[in-house]
Amino acid sequence: MNKIIQKTIIGLIFIILIVFGVTQIRRHKNDEKYRNCNKNEVARIKKIEDISQFLDSGDCMGENMEILHLIYDIKITSSYLRIPSSMTEKVSSWLNGNSNLIKEVNHQKVIEVRNKFTNEATNFNPIRAKRPNVQVSDQKPFLESLIEKSLDNCDFCSPENNTAEEIWGRIRTSTSISAANLFRMVGPYNGIIISNKHSILDLGLEDYWDMFRCANLWFQKISSENRTLTHGMLLWDMFPRAGASQIHTHLQIFIDENFIGQHLTNYLASQTYREAHDRDYWKDIIDLHCKLGLGLKVGSVYAITLLNSHKDNEILIIGDQVNEDFIHLLFTIIQIYQRNLGLYCLSMGMSWPLINSTTKYSALLRIGTRGDCSSQFNDISSVELYSFYNINTDPFRVIRLLRNHIFGDF
Known part of the structure; x- marks a missing residue:
């Protein structure tokens, strides 16, 4: 027994x-x-429309579901519409006869996202990219002609003679030089970093690195002259479609006692979030988007396709420093825009890590695409200017392209 x-x-x-x-x-x-932040197995979402299923189940998220609700309000709306028989053939041609897309047109989902701390409102409906007059053509011949014609009267090709300078002079690096913006758009200092390469299409990785090195030296020089100026900011528009007044490769830089505009909005959001929840805003943004499959880590920096993006195919780069990893990731993203998506007109905005300050704040760079460079139709309307950000592409697609390029796991 x-x-x-x-x-x-x-x-x-x-x-x-x-x-x-x-x-x-x-x-x-x-x-x-x-x-694991580098595999899209975490939330198993393939496209933005599927996020509704994920919100219901909270699959694989753990505490990040709490973070999602702390930072964002997400609403999925849908309704049916009727296409008259007189339009059927035309709509089918826009959608290349794809029966699944035709069904989606009849019953569309709009994903509405609001960031509770920045109050940015972003709406996603990727099927809008199938509208007439917004699809991308082969822009290379158009751009090559544009670049060639702009060489004749280019002031930036001879910056020493044809651009203004600060009263203390210029910053010079291997392939870049600084200038003072003759028509200031912000004060007290507004500089320009000019590459010695006229065409953006000719830039290599070292050229990117050199322009940002020149920008950093300009920030350091200004801040050493006036120690209260610690908040550096940088803008880059590529080609006229994106807002560039000159074809020649150049960056806009400025520095102030505080961040301004959207840079300030993001900074204040991070402070308010810490005060409200005793948590690091940008760390939670990174963790959340990685778990959703919308983020990845590359060396010491992160690439995120934000739920509250401003432009199509937008990617946010976050890093403690503007180092080789940071610049290499930016270079890779632009290569993907150009080679994989055929998009060359881009806009970028960046807040620099605080200069000569004991306060730590990461470098934040947002870059997005501006549509077909040769199109006569604008990619920005009263919607983006006075209402909300309208995104016509799927953020999961562009992060998959980036992940596949870097890690080859898709």
Whole structure:
């Protein structure tokens, strides 16, 4: 009898150990899944329209579901519409006869996202990219002609003679030089970083690195002259479609006692979030988007396709420093825009890490596409200027392209 009891107890212990072991293995796998920011297996979302299923289940999110609701309000709306028979053939041609897309047109989903701390409102409906007059053509011949014609009267090709300078002079690096903006758009200092390469299409990685090195030296020089100026900001528009007044490769830079505009909005949001929840805003943004499959880590920096993006195919780069990883990631993103998506007109805005300050704040760079460079139709309307940000592309697509390029796992 005692032997039977002993065997029974041993059997039960054995079963308990097996169950415990399986549980630990599963937990370990889940922990690995949560830690892995470079694989899109975490939330298993393939496109932005599927986020509604995820919101219902909270699959694989852990505490990040709480973060999602702390930072964002997300609403998915849908309704049916009727296409008259007289339009059927035309709509089908716009959608290349794709029956699934035709069904989507009849019953569209709009994903509305509001950031509770910046109050940015962003609406996603990727099927809008199928509208007439917004699809991308082969822009290379148009751009090459534009670049060639702009060489004749280019002031930036001879910056020493044809651009203004600060009263203390200029910053010069291997392939870049600074100038003072003759027509200031912001004060007290508004500079320009000019590459010695006229065409953006001719830039290599070292050219990118050199322009940002020149910008950093300009920030340091201004701040050394006036120690209250610690908040550096940078803008880059590529080609006239994106807002550039000169074809020649150049960056706009400025510095102030505080961030201004949207840079200030982001900075204040991070402070308010910490005060309200005792948490790091940008760390939570990174963790959340990585778990959603909208972020990845590359060396010491992160690439995020924000739920509250401003432009199509927008990517946010976050890093503690503007180092080689940061510049290499920016270069890679622009290569993907150009080579994979055929998009060359881009806009970029950046806040620099605080200069000569004990306060730590990461470098934040947002870059997005501006549509077909040769199009006569504008990509910005009263919607973006006076209402909300309208995104016509799927953020999951562009982050997959980036991940595949870097890691080759798709």
